[in-house]
Amino acid sequence: MIGALLIANRGEIACRIIRTAQRMGIRTIAVHSDADAEALHVQMADAAVAIGPAPASESYLCGDKILAAAQAAGADAIHPGYGFLSENADLAQAVLDAGLTWVGPSPASIRAMGLKDAAKALMEKAGVPVTPGYLGEDQSPERLAREAEAIGYPVLIKAVAGGGGKGMRLVEEAQGFADALTSCQREARSSFGNDRVLIEKYIATPRHIEVQVFGDTQGSVVHLFERDCSLQRRHQKVIEEAPAPGMDPATREALCAAAVRAAKAVDYVGAGTIEFIADGSGPLDAEKIWFMEMNTRLQVEHPVTEEITGVDLVEWQLRVASGEPLPAAQEDLSISGWAMEARLYAEDPARGFLPSTGRLEMLEFGDAPGGRIETGVETGDTVSPHYDPMIAKLVAHGESREEARERLCDMLAESAVWPVKCNAPFLVRALEHPEFVAGTVDTGLIARDGEEMAQPSAPSAETLEAAARALVPADPLLGFRLNAAPRRNARFLLDGEPCEIAFEGGSEDPVEAVLLAERGEAWQLTHWRRDGAHGASAGSGAILAPMPGRIIAVAVSEGEEVVRGQKLVTLEAMKMEHTLVAPFDGVVGELAVREGQQVALEALLVRIDEVG
Template sequence: MITKLLIANRGEIACRIIRTAREMNIATVAVYSDADAQALHVRQADEAVPIGPAPATESYLVGERIIAAARQTGAQAIHPGYGFLSENAGFAQAVIDAGLIWVGPKPSSIEAMGLKDAAKKLMREAGVPVTPGYEGEDQSPERLKTEADAIGYPVLIKAVAGGGGKGMRKVDAALDFEAALESCRREAKASFSNDEVLLEKWITTPRHIEVQVFGDSHGNVVHLFERDCSLQRRHQKVIEEAPAPGMDEATRAEICAAAVRAAKAVDYEGAGTIEFIADASEGLRADRIFFMEMNTRLQVEHPVTEEITGVDLVEWQLRVASGEPIPLKQDELSIDGWAMEARLYAEDPVSGFLPSTGDLDLFELPHDRLRVDTGVVPDDTVSPFYDPMIAKLIARGEDRDEAIDMLLEGTRDVRVWPVRTNAAFLARCLDAEEFRAGTATTNFIGDRIDDLVARPQPSELAWREAAIARMAVDGSSEAAPDEAAPWLWIDGLRLNAESRAPVAVVHDGETRSIDIMDAHALGMAETAAQRIVVFEDGNAFAFDTPRVLGEATASAADGAILAPMPGKVIAVDVAEGDTVTAGQRLMVLEAMKMEHALTAPFDGTVTALSASEGAQVQVEAVLAVVEPAGE
């Protein structure tokens, strides 16, 4: 058995592997970039080794440094997690050549499934159903156009070395084919250094069904049933569940048997996933479920399989890599209950899913009701250098309805600030009638995106809570329980009968004077707090008070210039008292490696300026105020 393990990854998956390794009495070694020096996985591991600057291309993707770290610390094995180098056959071979244990499939298996055209040919030979299409060597535009015409439109052009939704184009009509092919090839060349493509028949009612498989060095291969990952945005999974809704036993048996044949065809060892596309126009049928690709690693969504089977897949990986057989035989595996996972991202759906970075001043997730896999804790920082997923929320119920209700309640109770999250977006997806019915396809989010990301508005109760919070701060600053807390976090209130004077609060350009009863707000307040955050249904609503801007109102409509995201002020072009014109640049904010110019909303005068060059600011911080001309 492995006694010391190096984890060639970061964040949530590194913490997940450490958890199982600790239970197995396996010492762990973390590697980290400069940006991750204080990261949770570094703090949790027994040892940690720096491997380079923040960009992944200079740290987590430099295999030589990772192998050197293993040798330096005496680690026997390397677990790649998912992403980064997990499906890099060259790195896997380098690990083996260094005399270390690779916790993953053989490099030859990775290579066999790495190119989609070769993999489809191999699967067809193994008796695995494959989507109708073309994977030929003749890559001339003329031949590809002829094949597309023969398949029938719509067709999908896919880069043979693609992944993550890159190098893919749907073509609806013959006239559009040549332009789509050129665009696809350019992207594929830039992303994968390979512009070869294949063609597939476009499935008009698609569901994404995948099967978890596991092999060992003794020739055993089992499946751990299927997952449904149909809720996707731009080919990236959002919500996953197991088992798949609407899957009958006969279809399950056929598709899982096909997945086992696929794994055996490449002499597979370790954890892997066979991904299928299902034509669900008439429900799930074995003759309408086709092989897409194989992921030769552990999947992000592996927890839902663990929850319905009772299996620790990371433990299995470590045992199989140590030379042991798979712990259970096929007839010892069964489905118990229903599990569902939502990926919580640090992003703002209302702003086009723009990543949100910065400090996690508040980070409260429903650990008491859900399994929460995360790589961050309160006061950590969300970095702009890596994937913005900050947690996975996993619910297990006796049936699908119970799992949905548990996960829906959990997403609505997410409390994160000032970093923005997609919690409310997830809740809307989970509560959609089509999703609850189990008929959602991979088109679901794209078809309903406007409704799913519509800008939310605080309820009347949220306005009242904000007013009570302001009253609590104004009326009893000496009683504030936490001098270090810059916000007042509100999640409940108590009202009594005695009336009070109206209290003014501001949200998103709207000011309300609210008559409230004598009340007590629950939460924490810093004595000089000028902003109040109310959490409601996964949303975080920030309220200002008029005194933020003196007698003016803290609203964009009245000239408040707010930071659109956390960032650094790199230029200030005006001074207090300056006269400005509509559209004139006031300052520049640097965030997410991009510069964002903040401009005057109308002609007027700069009456307040709190921004200074070099200052770090949080999202929606008031940076300046422009008073309209003539007022």
């Protein structure tokens, strides 16, 4: 068995791995950037090693620093978690060459499945059905455009080295292909160092269904059933569940058997996921489910599989990496109940899901029977602009799908995050959407109805009244004056915006501010400021940076006339591209940035002046 394990990751997955390893008696070693020196995963580990500055490119993505840290700390194994270097075959090979254990598949397996085009060709050979598309070597824009035309629109452009929804673009019509290709390749180069793409037929009502597989060094491979990850936004998973709604035993058997064949085709060892796309226009049918890709690592959503099988997948990873056979045979595995997971992110749905950074002054998670919280932060921690803005994963298990759904709703509704914005209210509305309740979700649901789900809500009158009473001193004469009204009206600021609240009574010990929380949303109520200093903002023509980041494209020049909605600049931040557009017709009065420039939060990027 492994004696000392270095976790080459951060946040909630590092914390989750540390818990299991320590339970197994394994010494744990954390790594951290300068920004994470006080992070929760560092506090939990038995030892910690600093590996560089805050940017991931100078710390968590540096394989040589990871390996050096493992050797310096006396680790005999490295667990990469997910993301960062988890699917980096070169690091896996370097770890093995150094005489250490790599907790994951072999470098050969990673390489075989790491490029989507080569993986699809391999799967076809193994008898695994794949979606129609173009996997060719000719990457010229002209050839790619011709192939897209031949496949028939709509099509998906996908980075062959992609993952996590990055390096992927949906193209509805031929005239949008060139711009989408350029954007996809640029994001692929930035995220993966490889701008090669494949073209794939877009399934109009797709469902995303994946199978958890596990192999050992003795040649055995089992599956741990399927997960449904169809609720997505911009190709990134939002809510996952296991098992998949509407999955009949015959289709499950065929799908899981195909996943096992896929894993055996690359001599797979460890935890992996075979992702499939299913035609969701009707009942699930094995003839209408196709291979998409394989993730050669542990998935973010692995807890839902753990909840329905009773298996600790991290423990399995550590045992298999130590040379032990799989802890269970296929006939020993079964499904018990239903599980759902929601990804709680520090982002503002009302502002286009822009990441929200800053100190977590309040962080509370709701509870429910069968509930589970996976997090890497706690109250007082800071959400950094340098990394993925996930706050936590909330997981609920129940005897039925509806019980799991209701429990997850309760957990989210009772959670409170402030002043950092989070997507909990959006997640509650998604779980309550009629299509989700019915189990008929396809991956386009949020694109269709997400705007309504993202609308900000206000606290209820009852919540506001209770908060107002806490802010205002009690009036000892109220109720004793002749003809006195039993209620009072006063002005307050709700998250800085003026509001008037009618309420009864007051407090004997009033406070300066009250935090309100309701259905996963949080607000601050304070006294009305009479100096008029509330609500100030930049002029409507000033385009400010919504978050710290790097300018990767400038589409206009100073003095140029622009129309409302025209692309101005593209900002890369929090691993995503954000396009900023003209708010009205006008002229570029000031262009304050250049391509490649780093900008701070609310820095002036462009100023648009009205004409005439």
